[in-house]
Amino acid sequence: MIQLKVNGADQSFSGESEMPLLWYLRDILGLTGSKFGCGVGLCGACTVHVNGQATRSCVTAMSDAAGKEVTTIEGLNKNGLHPVQKAWMQINVPQCGYCQVGQIMQAAALLSSKKKPTDHEIDEAMAGNICRCGTYQRIRAAIKAAGGEMA
Amino acid sequence: MSEIENVSRRRFLAGGVIATGALVLGVRYYPRLLAGKKLPEHTNADRATLHPSVYLGIDSDGTVWIVASRSEMGTTSRTTLPLIVADELDADWKRVKIEQAIGDKRYGDQNTDGSHSIRSFYDAMREAGGTARFMLIQAAAKQWGVPAAECETDLHVVVHRSTNRKAPYGELASAAAKFPVPPKEEVKLKPKSAWRYIGKGEVSYDLEALVTGKAIYGMDARADGMVYASIERPPVLGGKVKSFDDKETLKVAGVRQTVPIDPFKPPPAFQPLGGIAVIADNTWSAFQGRKKLNITWDNGPNETYNSDAYKNELRATSHNPCKVVRNIGDADAVFAKGGKIHEADYYVPLLAHAAMEPLVALAEFKDGKATLWAPTQNPQAVQDIVSKELGIAKEDVICNVTLLGGGFGRKSKPDYVAEAAVLSKKMGKPVKVVWTREDDIKFDYFNAVASMYMKAAVATNGKPTAWLQRSVFPPIPSIFDVNAVYGDPAHLQQGWTDIPYDLPNLRVENGPAKAHVRIGWLRSVANIYHAFGIQCFTDELAHAAGRDPLDYLLDVIGEPRTIDFKGVEYPNYGASMESYPWETGRLRHVTQVVAEKSGWGKRKHGKGTGVGIAAHRSFLTYVAAVVEVEVNDQGEVRIPRVDVALDAGLVVNPEATRAQFEGAAVFGTSVVRSGEITATKGVIDQSNFQDYPVARINEVPAQTNVHIVDSDAPPAGVGEPGVPPFIAALCNAIFAATGKRVRDLPITKLGLS
Numbered sequence: 083m084i085q086l087k088v089n090g091a092d093q094s095f096s097g098e099s100e101m102p103l104l105w106y107l108r109d110i111l112g113l114t115g116s117k118f119g120c121g122v123g124l125c126g127a128c129t130v131h132v133n134g135q136a137t138r139s140c141v142t143a144m145s146d147a148a149g150k151e152v153t154t155i156e157g158l159n160k161n162g163l164h165p166v167q168k169a170w171m172q173i174n175v176p177q178c179g180y181c182q183v184g185q186i187m188q189a190a191a192l193l194s195s196k197k198k199p200t201d202h203e204i205d206e207a208m209a210g211n212i213c214r215c216g217t218y219q220r221i222r223a224a225i226k227a228a229g230g231e232m233a
Numbered sequence: 234m235s236e237i238e239n240v241s242r243r244r245f246l247a248g249g250v251i252a253t254g255a256l257v258l259g260v261r262y263y264p265r266l267l268a269g270k271k272l273p274e275h276t277n278a279d280r281a282t283l284h285p286s287v288y289l290g291i292d293s294d295g296t297v298w299i300v301a302s303r304s305e306m307g308t309t310s311r312t313t314l315p316l317i318v319a320d321e322l323d324a325d326w327k328r329v330k331i332e333q334a335i336g337d338k339r340y341g342d343q344n345t346d347g348s349h350s351i352r353s354f355y356d357a358m359r360e361a362g363g364t365a366r367f368m369l370i371q372a373a374a375k376q377w378g379v380p381a382a383e384c385e386t387d388l389h390v391v392v393h394r395s396t397n398r399k400a401p402y403g404e405l406a407s408a409a410a411k412f413p414v415p416p417k418e419e420v421k422l423k424p425k426s427a428w429r430y431i432g433k434g435e436v437s438y439d440l441e442a443l444v445t446g447k448a449i450y451g452m453d454a455r456a457d458g459m460v461y462a463s464i465e466r467p468p469v470l471g472g473k474v475k476s477f478d479d480k481e482t483l484k485v486a487g488v489r490q491t492v493p494i495d496p497f498k499p500p501p502a503f504q505p506l507g508g509i510a511v512i513a514d515n516t517w518s519a520f521q522g523r524k525k526l527n528i529t530w531d532n533g534p535n536e537t538y539n540s541d542a543y544k545n546e547l548r549a550t551s552h553n554p555c556k557v558v559r560n561i562g563d564a565d566a567v568f569a570k571g572g573k574i575h576e577a578d579y580y581v582p583l584l585a586h587a588a589m590e591p592l593v594a595l596a597e598f599k600d601g602k603a604t605l606w607a608p609t610q611n612p613q614a615v616q617d618i619v620s621k622e623l624g625i626a627k628e629d630v631i632c633n634v635t636l637l638g639g640g641f642g643r644k645s646k647p648d649y650v651a652e653a654a655v656l657s658k659k660m661g662k663p664v665k666v667v668w669t670r671e672d673d674i675k676f677d678y679f680n681a682v683a684s685m686y687m688k689a690a691v692a693t694n695g696k697p698t699a700w701l702q703r704s705v706f707p708p709i710p711s712i713f714d715v716n717a718v719y720g721d722p723a724h725l726q727q728g729w730t731d732i733p734y735d736l737p738n739l740r741v742e743n744g745p746a747k748a749h750v751r752i753g754w755l756r757s758v759a760n761i762y763h764a765f766g767i768q769c770f771t772d773e774l775a776h777a778a779g780r781d782p783l784d785y786l787l788d789v790i791g792e793p794r795t796i797d798f799k800g801v802e803y804p805n806y807g808a809s810m811e812s813y814p815w816e817t818g819r820l821r822h823v824t825q826v827v828a829e830k831s832g833w834g835k836r837k838h839g840k841g842t843g844v845g846i847a848a849h850r851s852f853l854t855y856v857a858a859v860v861e862v863e864v865n866d867q868g869e870v871r872i873p874r875v876d877v878a879l880d881a882g883l884v885v886n887p888e889a890t891r892a893q894f895e896g897a898a899v900f901g902t903s904v905v906r907s908g909e910i911t912a913t914k915g916v917i918d919q920s921n922f923q924d925y926p927v928a929r930i931n932e933v934p935a936q937t938n939v940h941i942v943d944s945d946a947p948p949a950g951v952g953e954p955g956v957p958p959f960i961a962a963l964c965n966a967i968f969a970a971t972g973k974r975v976r977d978l979p980i981t982k983l984g985l986s
Binding site for chain 2: 097098101102105108109110112114115116117118119120121122124125127154155156163167170171174175176177178179180181182183186201204205206208209210211212213214215216217218219220221222
């Protein structure tokens with residue numbers, strides 16, 4: 083039996099310990115905000131926070147999530163929108179939107195440790211998150227806007 | 234009552250499949266209701282108090298329901314089309330609720346591809362809004378006992394100015410519903426000066442849902458009692474299962490059973506590919522069980538396909554005379570005279586779509602009816618293929634359209650939805666088929682590989698006196714007809730037969746190529762390779778003549794004129810030549826605008842840096858791009874700046890349009906940097922983002938400036954036209970920076986990255 087916290091609530095899981103966290107969140111808990119994009123940690127669509135760190139849930143086994151605190155987009159901010167989500171709306175970032183949950187989780191983790199990242203730091207933090215629609219220019223602008231808001 | 238307007242020739246191919254190209258509309262169908270006539274009530278708009286059109290309903294509380302009949306994959310069409318309705322209705326956008334249509338022919342064409350949603354439905358949307366507004370005015374006029382001509386509308390109200398009376402739409406809805414739906418001729422549309430939303434635009438109706446994870450994509454669809462399926466498909470197109478052993482699969486926790494799917498009968502069209510489906514309690518168990526399958530395949534004749542050898546075949550074909558698709562003067566006579574002749578071979582490999590949401594569909598077959606939830610660009614094609622596969626009537630196929638996590642043309646082909654439907658019928662319960670990324674890349678309908686041979690004789694000033702171009706590529710119609718080997722007019726028109734240069738001698742040819750994989754539409758389609766070949770060859774000629782590429786490009790485009798396509802099969806993207814003539818002056822204009830905005834010729838470019846330019850018309854939109862690059866000693870390419878100028882006629886949603894052109898530059902960057910699908914013995918070599926990389930944030934243009942040219946021309950496309958000229962301009966910039974001419978994509982072949 084694996085115990086963990088998801089968005090602040092205690093959960094226990096008795097299935098296969100190798101099951102990736104992503105499929106536990108999506109298929110078992112019904113939290114479908116985190117997306118499946120590649121299954122091998124190459125695209126970032128599945129990004130969640132594990133103990134506050136941006137983590138690819140598609141390559142994180144349930145056994146590795148045991149005892150940890152997992153935050154998904156559904157639990158990113160208890161009261162209204164997170165500053166990153168607000169900035170995403172203000173800059174009108176999404177096109178299809180499928181990757182944006184992962185982008186937002188990655189950006190929120192970046193900004194929690196660094197309020198005013200440089201372009202280079204944004205590149206380093208965000209290069210693992212693919213957007214096939216090509217919204218990168220706006221992602222960069224939104225991170226800067228959100229950073230200004232959070233500072 | 235329906236009005237059917239034939240806007241272009243319909244093309245029927247084998248099996249009754251309509252080959253619409255990426256674009257040919259076939260029939261434009263504007264359904265209107267007669268007052269009192271009962272139609273099926275699928276939407277809240279249908280059920281609303283006043284519903285003068287299938288696209289629109291108004292409730293007595295003032296809520297305006299607008300039906301989005303086309304699919305949302307990121308282009309904002311689900312918002313922009315309703316915005317046109319709201320404008321003509323004078324509706325308050327905050328009181329508009331958008332609902333997504335199921336697949337139903339009463340909405341007209343729903344295949345959201347070919348960059349024609351606004352173009353083809355602009356009039357229909359205005360008519361829907363204008364009709365409702367007309368009826369609301371009638372109701373108010375009757376209530377007040379004044380002539381309708383004295384009444385007008387303001388935001389969500391009808392007003393009678395001289396008596397200072399106002400009536401909100403909601404209160405009038407019931408009375409308005411008693412009036413007959415007026416004939417189209419009586420409905421007066423608003424003048425441009427009165428537009429509220431058209432030309433100003435609006436952000437996506439779904440914006441908040443998109444940033445909170447609440448938006449529902451196909452991947453997120455769920456049904457009570459559903460099971461999950463992952464399918465091991467024949468690795469070679471047309472292959473079959475010879476034998477299989479699922480003993481180990483059935484031992485995997487969560488796996489319920491395996492189900493064989495029949496191979497397709499050629500041509501493939503949109504049929505399932507066949508294979509063995511693993512059915513499980515969750516997605517991961519299905520994936521794990523699938524890995525344990527032991528299958529022996531009969532690969533069939535496509536086993537001989539190797540992309541390297543195929544490339545050589547295409548090139549050899551292009552070096553010999555092919556089918557002439559357009560001719561002016563006598564190019565051969567000029568070539569025979571000798572003088573300065575320039576030749577080049579250009580090549581673009583197969584490309585995969587790789588939308589962020591892998592293919593997925595949920596189906597429930599029950600009581601003889603199939604209900605589907607799918608991220609599809611074409612719900613009516615879903616109805617067609619599912620009705621055929623299950624042997625039920627089309628009306629018994631209910632296709633719900635979810636949001637799409639990207640489409641780029643792949644999700645116009647509903648093979649994956651058919652798989653779910655077939656499995657649900659066999660299982661007797663809802664089945665969700667989830668493709669892995671590896672499936673998504675290996676079993677794509679690829680953008681065609683193309684080889685192009687270019688030849689020009691030039692005068693002393695470098696200007697071509699004769700021009701020959703041959704393209705050879707496996708055509709999209711090959712998915713509907715195994716014998717199709719030549720390019721069809723719908724794809725030859727895409728930047729090939731319509732080369733816009735003022736040339737005294739021109740021959741445009743196309744050669745045969747047999748397909749060994751499924752070929753399909755991908756964002757801008759044949760324009761990708763055609764614009765690359767023509768616009769980069771033009772740049773070569775400019776440099777060979779020692780001339781400025783901008784000056785040279787304007788020179789070959791020539792003076793403003795309308796291209797005469799007499800004797801050429803030129804479908805013009807399904808639009809009439811009267812409404813959408815090919816005007817070289819507009820191409821010139823965007824070229825001049827982008828040159829000015831980018832500071833062409835004015836900014837200094839040091840060692841390892843350079844700028845490139847290209848211009849191209851596709852999907853009836855004129856676009857020119859200037860790309861600036863820096864290439865270091867290791868051959869690493871950076872793109873500090875891109876400028877794009879576009880003339881898309883009337884632009885309804887400028888903000889969404891800018892986003893499309895920013896995205897097109899990123900899409901084009903992937904093509905140039907790393908886009909390449911290859912095959913060995915009929916099996917696709919690539920599988921995921923490690924071997925089919927797409928551009929990441931550190932590899933894309935740092936800044937893309939989009940310049941929209943004001944135009945009173947009718948609306949044209951914006952989703953695709955940004956891709957082709959960007960690709961060519963980027964390659965031309967790389968030449969300017971390095972002296973390396975990109976003729977084979979991607980640039981890794983030149984040692985660049």
